[in-house]
Amino acid sequence: MExxxxxxxxxxxxxxxxxxEAFLQCFLTGDESWFRHCDPECKAQSMEYRHKTSPSPRKFKVVASCSPFSGTWRE
Structure with a gap:
């Protein structure tokens, strides 16, 4: 690493x-960003309206693939 x-x-x-000095103009400074990757279909399904006699909707749960991750970008 070192x-x-x-x-x-x-x-x-x-x-x-x-x-x-032109080289320094290509730098972008700031805090690192955190993004979330989730399956929107699961969340949308869990928010659907259901009739009273319908089985309970499956609740949206954060799974390992929905965990936040750090992101950077390049020019």
Whole structure:
């Protein structure tokens, strides 16, 4: 991990030396974002209107595939 970090820092420094201030304009700063991946069909089904005599609707539950994950993007 430390070797990768050193390699990345070296590459960034080389690009800054080659491109100057223009290189810094391509950076986007901010907090990391969290996204949720859920199956909307399950949630929509759980919210459907049912007649009183119909069986109880299945409740929407967060499953492992609905857990949040960190996301980044590249240009």
């Amino acid at each position: 070797a990768q970090r050193n390699d990345m820092c070296t590459q960034l420094l080389e690009r800054y030396n080659a491109e100057g």
